[in-house]
Amino acid sequence: MILIYTGNGKGKTSAAMGGVFRALGHGWRVLVVQFMKGEWPVVFGEQESAKHHPRLEFFQMGRGFVKIMGDKKPVSVHREAAKRALALARKKIASGLYGLVVLDEVFVALNYQKGKGLLTQGELAGALKKIPPKTNVILTGRNAPTRFIKMADLVTEMKEIKHPFQKGKPAVQGIDY
Amino acid sequence: MILIYTGNGKGKTSAAMGGVFRALGHGWRVLVVQFMKGEWPVVFGEQESAKHHPRLEFFQMGRGFVKIMGDKKPVSVHREAAKRALALARKKIASGLYGLVVLDEVFVALNYQKGKGLLTQGELAGALKKIPPKTNVILTGRNAPTRFIKMADLVTEMKEIKHPFQKGKPAVQGIDY
Numbered sequence: 001m002i003l004i005y006t007g008n009g010k011g012k013t014s015a016a017m018g019g020v021f022r023a024l025g026h027g028w029r030v031l032v033v034q035f036m037k038g039e040w041p042v043v044f045g046e047q048e049s050a051k052h053h054p055r056l057e058f059f060q061m062g063r064g065f066v067k068i069m070g071d072k073k074p075v076s077v078h079r080e081a082a083k084r085a086l087a088l089a090r091k092k093i094a095s096g097l098y099g100l101v102v103l104d105e106v107f108v109a110l111n112y113q114k115g116k117g118l119l120t121q122g123e124l125a126g127a128l129k130k131i132p133p134k135t136n137v138i139l140t141g142r143n144a145p146t147r148f149i150k151m152a153d154l155v156t157e158m159k160e161i162k163h164p165f166q167k168g169k170p171a172v173q174g175i176d177y
Numbered sequence: 178m179i180l181i182y183t184g185n186g187k188g189k190t191s192a193a194m195g196g197v198f199r200a201l202g203h204g205w206r207v208l209v210v211q212f213m214k215g216e217w218p219v220v221f222g223e224q225e226s227a228k229h230h231p232r233l234e235f236f237q238m239g240r241g242f243v244k245i246m247g248d249k250k251p252v253s254v255h256r257e258a259a260k261r262a263l264a265l266a267r268k269k270i271a272s273g274l275y276g277l278v279v280l281d282e283v284f285v286a287l288n289y290q291k292g293k294g295l296l297t298q299g300e301l302a303g304a305l306k307k308i309p310p311k312t313n314v315i316l317t318g319r320n321a322p323t324r325f326i327k328m329a330d331l332v333t334e335m336k337e338i339k340h341p342f343q344k345g346k347p348a349v350q351g352i353d354y
Contacts, residue, residue, distance in 0.1 A: 001341075001352065005188055009333035015188035017195030018223070019352070025222030026351045045202030046195070099351055136352060155338035156186035162332040164178075174203045174276055175178065175196070175313060
């Protein structure tokens with residue numbers, strides 16, 4: 001089963017992490033691969049929480065968001081990181097060992113600069129082609145392309161109705177990360 | 178801070194549970210009170226997962242959804258359960274000991290039969306009146322009333338784009354509960 005959490009509102013990664021929390025409770029083995037996220041001078045609560053779960057593997061494989069927040073790395077560095085993350089995910093999905101695999105922010109990696117994404121749609125689709133029957137995959141990120149909406153069993157759009165960032169408030173530890 | 182996850186799509190409780198997972202990672206004390214949910218012949222993954230966290234208190238205080246799925250209990254039984262759940266939440270919120278308090282499906286309790294909810298808006302608003310500065314509250318459930326949207330700092334509408342239930346598929350362990 002493929003689940004997609006997309007849209008511009010808060011709750012996409014949170015919903016995926018809630019899925020992780022639930023799946024762990026059922027005794028499943030779980031893998032989380034985060035695209036884009038990485039190299040930030042903050043502690044991610046979900047990452048800290050993950051350390052305590054022997055059945056949860058958590059990989060933050062991004063190099064930070066591209067060309068914002070002071071990023072000066074060449075795009076090729078981000079592209080390489082995204083390809084490495086997807087290669088790992090692909091292998092782990094195919095293994096059939098995981099009840100749940102989360103590809104967090106994968107659509108952000110896909111959508112980077114129209115037509116020049118850090119990943120191509122074909123590469124992502126390839127990784128999702130043969131999902132073993134007991135493995136569920138959650139994909140998150142804004143602007144999920146139609147191709148993946150069609151492939152998915154479940155799609156929820158998180159729509160922003162109200163957000164503190166609208167009023168210029170900064171991200172809050174424990175809530176936003 | 179008050180956060181609301183509402184709408185007809187999957188991901189509301191999941192996003193709240195992801196918030197729990199994140200908050201626990203930051204060392205916060207967390208309380209989850211589930212309205213409506215309870216007395217179902219299934220194991221909830223989030224409840225199982227909760228057992229392993231010394232800083233997480235998890236209360237399933239509902240008596241099941243009202244008048245569906247074979248429920249024959251008088252509404253007064255459900256109303257009493259909802260009031261007991263809210264009283265607990267109110268007390269715990271006021272204590273200031275919790276970094277995060279989740280009132281899961283509280284809007285379902287509120288919205289039961291127009292004007293005859295298991296809880297009144299005034300009762301819920303009362304419990305949220307004095308939230309200590311370090312406590313964050315997440316409210317979930319369909320059809321969040323305007324009064325609470327106005328009170329909240331963050332509101333996301335989970336909009337159903339595609340759902341397996343549309344095709345008559347049943348709820349799936351590890352994904353839906």
